[in-house]
Amino acid sequence: MHMKRIFVMGSMNMDIVFEVEGLPKNGETINAKDLLVNPGGKGANQAVAAAKQNVAVTMLGAIGNDQFGEQFLAELKNVGINAQFVTRKDCRTGVAGVLLHQGDNRIMVYGGANSVYSFEDFADILTKNAEKGDIFVTQLETNIDVVCKGLKLAKELGMTTILNPAPASQQIVSALKYCDIVIPNEIEAEVLTGILPCKENYAELRDKFKKLGASCVIITCGNNGSVYLSDDIELFGAYEVDAVDTTAAGDTYIGVLSASLAKGYSIRDAIKYATAASAIAVTRKGAQRSIPMEKEVQEFLK
């Protein structure tokens, strides 16, 4: 069977991670116990997660004209991503300041080149290079208007469209009708539907999403696993692991799920692989550097 290709349209940020023992108060200066600079950004993280599962991935997005941009490109190529269409803008590459505290993170993003990436930057490229059945993956760290147009075009091209509506925004609701699979976390699901997910309301939530145009939704629930909402409703538990950094756990899930679908796996098997991969990712610090390779996921599942 022909393996489908993945096109990820989204953000690229250099993550500057300060690991701290406590959070600074207003006016206070504290020492960080560790500093890590590594490539991140929801779009690129998802692209890297998919590429590490040995599927063909093309990155559509923008970097700036600085050193972070250079470093970023090198890393994408290093994991085998087709980065030939990455646009270079005359500004800074996106930067994320991450405060890592007791395994959890607080993130501030400066959009930089991501904020000026336009639909025109990739519309022709996608039209010329994507084939019917290929997979289009996107998130909300580039302009939402660009994401909406991208999803619409991908659908017109006959692609399978996967949206991770993160960071949460109501503005994407009108584009849910172009999405084959929507993968929010619990907060994002609440922002889109007005319903905070819990066991008792999964059916109501499924119906609400359906009304908004999304008939296949997977809600990621951190260490509680994920919930598949379609005609059936199914819970997938998470693995118990010692988490040191949850950054990019959701991105790992989405990238690996997309890669598994590209390989022709069923949605349930794809969720299984994605769950295992994100369990591994949280045991390692950083964003892209924490994402496991295909072999590691297979070993873990044994």
Ligand code: RIB
């Ligand atoms: O989802 C995690 C990512 O969010 C980080 O890598 C950071 O860049 C922010 O975009």
